Amino acid sequence: xxxxxxxxxxxxxxxxxxxxxxxxxxxxxxxxxxxxxxxxxxxxxxxxxxxxxxxxxxxxxxxxxxxxxxxxxxxxxxxxxxxxxxxxxxxxxxxxxxxxxxxxxxxxxxxxxxxxxxxxxxxxxxxxxxxxxxxxxxxxxxxxxxxxxxxxxxxxxxxxxxxxxxxxxxxxxxxxxxxxxxxxxxxxxxxxxxxxxxxxxxxxxxxxxxxxxxxxxxxxxxxxxxxxxxxxxxxxxxxxxxxxxxxxxxxxxxxxxxxxxxxxxxxxxxxxxxxxxxxxxxxxxxxxxxxxxxxxxxxxxxxxxxxxxxxxxxxxxxxxxxxxxxxxxxxxxxxxxxxxxxxxxxxxxxxxxxxxxxxxxxxxxxxxxxxxxxxxxxxxxxxxxxxxxxxxxxxxxxxxxxxxxxxxxxxxxxxxxxxxxxxxxxxxxxxxxxxxxxxxxxxxxxxxxxxxxxxxxxxxxxxxxxxxxxxxxxxxxxxxxxxxxxxxxxxxxxxxxxxxxxxxxxxxxxxxxxxxxxxxxxxxxxxxxxxxxxxxxxxxxxxxxxxxxxxxxxxxxxxxxxxxxxxxxxxxxxxxxxxxxxxxxxxxxxxxxxxxxxxxxxxxxxxxxxxxxxxxxxxxxxxxxxxxxxxxxxxxxxxxxxxxxxxxxxxxxxxxxxxxxxxxxxxxxxxxxxxxxxxxxxxxxxxxxxxxxxxxxxxxxxxxxxxxxxxxxxxxxxxxxxxxxxxxxxxxxxxxxxxxxxxxx
Numbered sequence: 001x002x003x004x005x006x007x008x009x010x011x012x013x014x015x016x017x018x019x020x021x022x023x024x025x026x027x028x029x030x031x032x033x034x035x036x037x038x039x040x041x042x043x044x045x046x047x048x049x050x051x052x053x054x055x056x057x058x059x060x061x062x063x064x065x066x067x068x069x070x071x072x073x074x075x076x077x078x079x080x081x082x083x084x085x086x087x088x089x090x091x092x093x094x095x096x097x098x099x100x101x102x103x104x105x106x107x108x109x110x111x112x113x114x115x116x117x118x119x120x121x122x123x124x125x126x127x128x129x130x131x132x133x134x135x136x137x138x139x140x141x142x143x144x145x146x147x148x149x150x151x152x153x154x155x156x157x158x159x160x161x162x163x164x165x166x167x168x169x170x171x172x173x174x175x176x177x178x179x180x181x182x183x184x185x186x187x188x189x190x191x192x193x194x195x196x197x198x199x200x201x202x203x204x205x206x207x208x209x210x211x212x213x214x215x216x217x218x219x220x221x222x223x224x225x226x227x228x229x230x231x232x233x234x235x236x237x238x239x240x241x242x243x244x245x246x247x248x249x250x251x252x253x254x255x256x257x258x259x260x261x262x263x264x265x266x267x268x269x270x271x272x273x274x275x276x277x278x279x280x281x282x283x284x285x286x287x288x289x290x291x292x293x294x295x296x297x298x299x300x301x302x303x304x305x306x307x308x309x310x311x312x313x314x315x316x317x318x319x320x321x322x323x324x325x326x327x328x329x330x331x332x333x334x335x336x337x338x339x340x341x342x343x344x345x346x347x348x349x350x351x352x353x354x355x356x357x358x359x360x361x362x363x364x365x366x367x368x369x370x371x372x373x374x375x376x377x378x379x380x381x382x383x384x385x386x387x388x389x390x391x392x393x394x395x396x397x398x399x400x401x402x403x404x405x406x407x408x409x410x411x412x413x414x415x416x417x418x419x420x421x422x423x424x425x426x427x428x429x430x431x432x433x434x435x436x437x438x439x440x441x442x443x444x445x446x447x448x449x450x451x452x453x454x455x456x457x458x459x460x461x462x463x464x465x466x467x468x469x470x471x472x473x474x475x476x477x478x479x480x481x482x483x484x485x486x487x488x489x490x491x492x493x494x495x496x497x498x499x500x501x502x503x504x505x506x507x508x509x510x511x512x513x514x515x516x517x518x519x520x521x522x523x524x525x526x527x528x529x530x531x532x533x534x535x536x537x538x539x540x541x542x543x544x545x546x547x548x549x550x551x552x553x554x555x556x557x558x559x560x561x562x563x564x565x566x567x568x569x570x571x572x573x574x575x576x577x578x579x580x581x582x583x584x585x586x587x588x589x590x591x592x593x594x595x596x597x598x599x600x601x602x603x604x605x606x607x608x609x610x611x612x613x614x615x616x617x618x619x620x621x622x623x624x625x626x627x628x629x630x631x632x633x634x635x636x637x638x639x640x641x642x643x644x645x646x647x648x649x650x651x652x653x654x655x656x657x658x659x660x661x662x663x664x665x666x667x668x669x670x671x672x673x674x675x676x677x678x679x680x681x682x683x684x685x686x687x688x689x690x691x692x693x694x695x696x697x698x699x700x701x702x703x704x705x706x707x708x709x710x711x712x713x714x715x716x717x718x719x720x721x722x723x724x725x726x727x728x729x730x731x732x733x734x735x736x737x738x739x740x741x742x743x744x745x
Contacts, residue, residue, distance in 0.1 A: 017455070019227065019230070019231070020231075020455050020456055020459045021455075021459075022227065023223075023224070023227035023228070023231065023459050023462075023463055024455070024458065024459040024462055024463075026220050026223040026224050026227060026463075026466070027220070027224045027459070027462035027463045027465070027466040028462060029216065029217075029220040030217055030220035030221045030224055030466040030467075030469040031462070031465065031466060031468075031469055033213045033214075033216050033217035033220060033469060033472075034217060034468070034469035034471070034472035034473070035472075036213055037210065037213050037214065037217065037472045037473065037476045037477070038306075038472065038475075038476040038479075038480055038481035038484075039480065039481050040206075040207065040209050040210035040213050040476075040480070041207040041209055041210065042204035042205060042206055042207055042210060042478075042479075042480055043204060043205045043206075043207055044200075044201055044203070044204050045200045045201075045203035045204065045291060046071075046197060046198075046200065047197075047198045047200055048195060048196070048197050048198070049063065049070075049177075049194075049195070049196045049198060050193070050194070050195050051063075051177045051193065051194045051195075051196075052177075052179075052192070052193070055184065055191070055192065055193065056183060056184050056185070057182075057183050057184075058179050058181055058183075058184070058192055060176060060177065060178035060179060061176065061177050061178075062175070062176055063174055063175070063176060063177050063196075064174075064175055065173075065174050065198060065199070066294075066300060066301040067198075067199040067200075067300045067301065067490075068173045068174065068300060069169060069171050069172070069173055069174070069199065070171060070174060070196040070197055070198055070199055071144065071171075071197040071198065071199045071201075072142075072143060072144035072145075072171070072196070072197040073109075073141065073142065073143045073144075073148075073171055073172070073194070073195075073196050074140070074141075074142050074194070074195040074196075075094055075109075075111075075140070075141040075142075075193075075194045075195075076138060076139065076140050076141075076191075076192075076193055076194075077093055077094060077111070077138075077139055077191060077192045077193075078136070078137065078138050078139070078191040078192070079132045079133065079135070079136060079137040079138070079139075080136075080184075080191060081093060081181060081184065081191050081192045082113055082118055082132050082139075083132075084181045084182075084184065085112075085113050085179070085180055085181050086113040086116060088180040088181070088182070089180070090112070090180050091112050091113035091114055091180065092110070092111070092112050092178060092179055092180040093111040093112060093113060093118070093179060093180075093181070093192075094109075094110075094111045094141075094177075094178070094179055094192070094194065095108065095109065095110045095111070095112075095176065095178045095179070096108040096109045096110075096172045096173065096174045096175065096176065096177065096178075097109075097110070097172070097173060097174075097175045097176060098175065098176060098178065099112065099178070105121040105122075105124065106123065106124045107123060107172065107173045108122070108123075108172045108173050108174070108175070109121070109122040109123075109141070109172035110122075111128070111139075111141070116131055117129070117130065117131050118130060118131070118132050118139075120139075120141060120150055120158075122141075122143075122148055122160070122170075122171075122172050123148075123160075123169065123170065123171075123172055125148075125158075125160045126158065127141070127148070127149075127150035127157060127158035127159065127160070128150045128152075128157045128158055130157070133152075137152055137153055138152070138153055139151070139152050140152075143170060143171045144171075144197075145163055146161065146162045146163035146164075146165065146166070146168060146170050147159065147160070147161045147162075147163055147170065148160045148170045148171060167489070167493065174196065177194055179192065200291075201482075201483075201486065202291075202292045202294060202301075202302075202303040202305075202479075202483055202486075202487075203290065203291035203292050204291075204292070204478065204479070204480065204483075205291075205478065206477060206478055210477070214473055214477050217469050217470075217472070217473050218470075218473060220466065220469070221418075221466055221467055221469055221470055224414075224462075224463045224466035224467065225411070225414065225467065227463060228410055228411055228414055228460070228463040228464070229411050231410075231456075231459075231460060231463070232409045232410055232411050235408070235409075235451050236408070254366060256366045256367065256370050257339075257340075257343065259370065260339055260370050260373065260374065261336055261339065263374060263378075263719075263723065264332060264335050264336060264339075264374075264377075264378075264382075265332065266723070266727075267378055267382055267723070268325060268328055268329070268332050268382065268743075269325060269730075269740060269743040269744050270723070270726040270727060270730060270740045270743070270744075271328065271378070271382040271383070271726075271740075272635035272636065272637060272638035272726070272739065272740075273324060273383070273636070273637040273638065273739060274383035274384065274385055274576065274636065274637075275515075275574075275576070275636050275637065276383075276384065276385050276576070277324065277327065277383050277384040277385075277637075278384075279296075279297060280311070280314065280384045280385060280386075281314065281318065281322060281327055281384050282296050282297070283295065283296045283297075283304075283311055284311040284312070284314035284315040284318065285315055285318050285322070287308075287311055287312060287315050288315055292305075292308075292478070292479070292483075293305070293307075293308040293311040293312065299490060299491055299494055299495075300490050300494070302486075302487040302490040302491055303479065303483040303484070303486065303487040304487070305475065305476070305479035305480070305483035305484050305487065306425045306471075306475030306476060306479065306484060307425060307426060307427050307428065307430075307475075308425075308474075308475065308478075308479065309422075309425065309426065309474040309475070310386045310389065310426045310427060313330075314330070314384065317329075317330055324739065324743060325743050327384050328382055328383060328384070330389075331381055331382050331383060331384070331388040331389075332382070334381075334388050334389050334391075334392040335377055335381050335382070335388055335392070335582075337392055337396075338373075338377070338388075338391060338392040338395050338396075338582070338583050339373060341392070341395050341396050341399050341583070342369060342373060342395055342583065342586060342587055342590075343366075343369070344399055345395065345398060345399045345402060345552065345556075345587055346365060346369055346552065346587065346590060346591060350365070350550055350552035350553060350556075350591045350595075351365060351550055351553075351591065351594060351595055352550060352595055352598045352599060352602070355594060355595055355598050361594070364594050365590055365591070365594045367712065368589070368590045368593050368594055368708070368712055368715075369586060369587075369590035371712055371715035371716050371719060372524060372585070372586040372589040372590050372593075372715055373582075373586035373590075374715075374719045375520070375523050375524040375527075375586075375715045375718050375719055376524035376525075376528075376578075376579075376581070376582045376585045376586050376589075377391070377579075377582045377586075378520065378719065378722055378723075379518070379520040379521045379523075379524075379722070380521070380576065380578055380579030380582055381579055381582050385576055385579070386426050386427040386429070386430075387427070387429055387576060387577060387578075387579030387580045387582070388579060388582065389423070389426060389427075390423050390426060390427060390429050390430045390432055390433055390579075390580040391432075391579060391580055391581065391582035391583040391584075392583060393419050393420065393422065393423035393426070393430070393433045393583075394420075394423065394432050394433040394435065394436065394559075394563065394580065394581070394583045394584050395583025395584060395587060396416075396419050396583075397416045397419045397420045397423075397433050397434075397435075397436045397437060398436040398555065398556065398559055398583065398584060398587060400412045400413065400415045400416035400419065400436075401413060401416045401436045401437060401439070401440040401444075401555065402436075402440075402551070402552055402555055404416065404440075404444075404447075405440055405443050405444070405447070405551070405555075406551070408447060408451075410444075410447065410448075410451070410460055410463070410464055413437075413440070413444055413447075413464060414463065414464050414466070414467045415467065416436060416437055416440075417437055417464065417465065417467050417468050418467030418468060418470050419433065420433040420434045420436070420437050420468075421434075421467070421468040421469075421470060421471035422470060422471055422474065424471060425471045425474060425475040427580075428569070428570045428571060428572075429567065429570055429577045429579075429580040430580070431566045431569060432563045432566050432567060432580040432581060432584070433580075434562075434566065435558075435559040435560070435561075435562035435563040435566055435584060436555065436559040436584070438562050439555055439558035439559045439562055440555060444464070448460055448461055448464075497571045498570075498571050498572055498573050500568040500569060502573055503567070503568045503573065505573040506567070506573040506574065506575060506577065506578075509573070509574065509575050510522060510525065510575050510578075511631075513631070513632045513634070513647075514632070514634060515634045515635055515636040516574065516575040516576075516636075517575065517631050517632070518631045518632055518633065518634050518635060519628060519629050519630070519631035519632070519633065519649060519650055519657075519658075519718070519721075520631075520718055520721075520722045521575055521578070521631065522627070522628040522631045523628040523629075523714070523715065523718040524585060524586075524589070524715070524718075525578050525581075525585075526624050526627065526628050527589060527624060527628070527711065527714070527715070528560065528581070528585045528588065528589055529564070530620060530621065530624050531588065531589060531592050531593065532557065532560060532561055532564075532588070533620075534592075534596070534617065534620075535557045535588075535592055538596070538599055538600065538603065539554075539557070541603045542599075542603060545603055547602060547603060549599070550591070550595060552587075552591060553588075553591040553592060553595055556584065556587040556588040556591055556592075557588050557592065559584050559587075559588070560581065560584045560585055560587075560588040563580070563581050563584050563585075564581070567580070567581075593708035593711050593712070594708065596704070596707070596708055597700035597701075597704040597705045597707075597708065598700055600700065600704055601699070601700040601701070601704065608701065609701075609704075614703065617707065618667065618703065618707060621707055621710065621711060622660060622663040622664060622667060623660065625657075625663045625710070625711075625714045626657075626658050626659060626660045626662075626663050627658075628714075628718070629649055629650055629656075629657035629658040629718075630649050630658035631649065632647050632648065632649060633645055633646055633647060633648055633649070633650055633725065634646070634647050637739075638738070638739055638740070639738070639739075640729075641729060641733050641736075641737065641738035641739075642728070642729035642730070642731075642732035642733040642738050642741075643725055643726075643728075643729045644725055644728055644729070645725075650721045650725075657717065657721075663710070666710060666713065667706060667707075667710050670706045670709050670710045670713065671702050671703055671706035674702050674705050674706055674709060675702045678699075678702065726740055729741075730744055
């Protein structure tokens with residue numbers, strides 16, 4: 001029996017090792033395919049333009065190339081054509097731009113006869129300047145790969161060679177194919193002809209190898225998920241999944257879960273158009289015609305590889321419709337999903353026990369979460385831009401990371417990495433979705449160490465990273481690394497790109513009295529930054545006193561902080577990008593504001609907070625409230641039709657919400673109300689009786705509770721003024737016109 005037992009044990013160990021080796025191979029295949037996919041071969045479109053259509057009657061024609069400069073040119077004309085052009089008023093033999101334009105010879109190519117003398121000038125370089133010889137002769141203007149040459153009967157007359165400078169432009173820009181020659185004899189044949197190979201290098205189709213790599217990648221990722229799940233089941237798990245808001249939530253839906261979606265549906269019709277609704281929609285719609293996703297309006301239609309899958313989806317959605325309301329439906333769906341993911345994330349381990357156990361604790365959390373989410377999502381989320389999608393992916397990643405760490409499972413963490421990777425190739429702001437993965441990385445590494453060792457540890461690490469290969473599949477299945485590099489070359493040849501040290505520009509826009517700095521766009525962002533600063537002090541104090549903060553609060557705070565940092569790598573600095581934080585921001589704000597009074601009280605103890613610190617804390621919030629409301633009531637492309645108090649900071653009657661004095665008075669009123677409620681509750685319990693777990697010395701000071709309560713008022717006021725002003729404007733313009741009235745009708 002000893003021998004049989006040893007044999008069984010050896011077999012089990014062998015099977016386990018075989019599974020580990022197979023899983024490691026699957027993960028490495030997925031990663032390897034992801035690395036090879038950007039450089040896998042594609043079939044490139046190489047369209048050729050031949051002109052004129054009728055050699056006997058050449059007709060000038062428009063030919064506005066998106067990339068302006070062709071890949072190659074081959075222009076040929078005979079001396080008889082030169083003679084025919086000499087008999088016209090302007091003597092144009094051939095031109096690629098309207099000859100009368102000032103830039104015709106400095107940016108284009110012009111072959112022209114004046115006083116019997118032929119000159120050919122291209123991009124400011126004179127290639128030919130001579131009197132054509134008598135008799136038959138033939139001129140050729142050919143160019144490609146940085147070289148442009150003019151010849152007559154095979155003899156070189158002039159050339160420009162910049163092949164050693166890849167960034168140099170030698171070939172002419174093309175707006176037209178023009179000539180002044182009215183007609184040629186039918187026997188002239190091809191005495192005047194031009195052939196241009198158009199630069200359409202971004203329009204590609206995947207080759208067989210690339211298609212095979214995509215298939216292998218998807219199979220390897222699927223196998224990695226399944227094998228990681230199998231390995232996960234062999235490891236003891238952590239606590240059970242969250243139970244929601246308690247037994248009551250199973251019998252009825254909380255009111256807040258009806259109000260928030262209803263508000264978002266209303267905003268679907270009321271929301272102003274963003275700067276880029278039409279811009280992004282046109283880019284997406286043009287992709288199916290162009291063959292690739294390019295910058296339709298500018299920058300020579302440069303390729304957007306690898307940030308293309310979002311536009312492909314938007315292109316597909318426009319088959320449903322392209323009215324402003326229909327175009328916003330995907331953002332609404334993502335926003336609704338973000339809300340319910342946030343509810344799930346904050347349902348467990350997010351509050352200190354003293355708050356979670358209080359009868360009003362969960363309700364306060366739900367209300368604060370709703371106010372914070374709407375304050376962040378309404379100004380940034382509703383539109384065609386991809387920030388709403390990034391925000392949804394980021395908060396989903398946050399939930400998956402929290403679930404994986406709490407349950408001590410790697411599969412949710414692998415899903416989080418897949419979601420974050422897909423967001424990263426959705427838009428440059430998509431890197432924000434990596435913040436939860438990075439925030440949970442130390443705990444993830446510790447989890448790997450505890451789960452396994454040796455081959456098992458390396459295998460689980462590889463399986464954890466393998467789902468990220470999906471990003472390569474959606475980014476480069478029909479594009480290449482060359483597309484990205486060439487797109488950057490085009491961009492940088494036209495305008496400079498912002499760098500990380502230009503991040504101040506984003507906040508400069510946020511504080512300017514313009515649409516990008518409106519009061520609603522400032523509110524949640526400024527409050528989030530302030531709360532992050534105070535959280536840092538709380539976290540340091542907790543570390544010193546060995547006090548354990550709620551895990552969900554820690555993860556949300558670190559994720560939001562990293563999210564702000566990851567915005568630095570975006571190549572532009574618009575305030576639109578704050579919409580990418582519309583998931584992480586509300587998660588942190590709700591947990592911190594509801595937890596802060598109890599946490600501060602616990603960390604300071606009986607001694608309490610010194611009055612200078614208290615004044616600084618309260619004052620910082622009051623300043624932020626007033627500063628946020630100092631932004632104008634201004635919204636791009638809504639034209640503010642019917643809007644109450646357009647371009648002014650919000651106010652009602654004599655109350656200006658950007659007044660610091662108003663918020664000081666408001667703080668006093670809120671503190672007095674909370675004090676009255678506390679005294680009333682104490683009388684209801686009876687003198688000296690302390691049944692409430694927050695009673696006695698453990699209860700936070702009234703002023704501590706007044707700060708988050710006033711922050712809630714601030715958020716509700718922001719949302720109320722935003723929704724109220726646009727609703728009022730819609731009602732006032734139902735008989736005339738405004739975008740929101742038109743959408744409602």
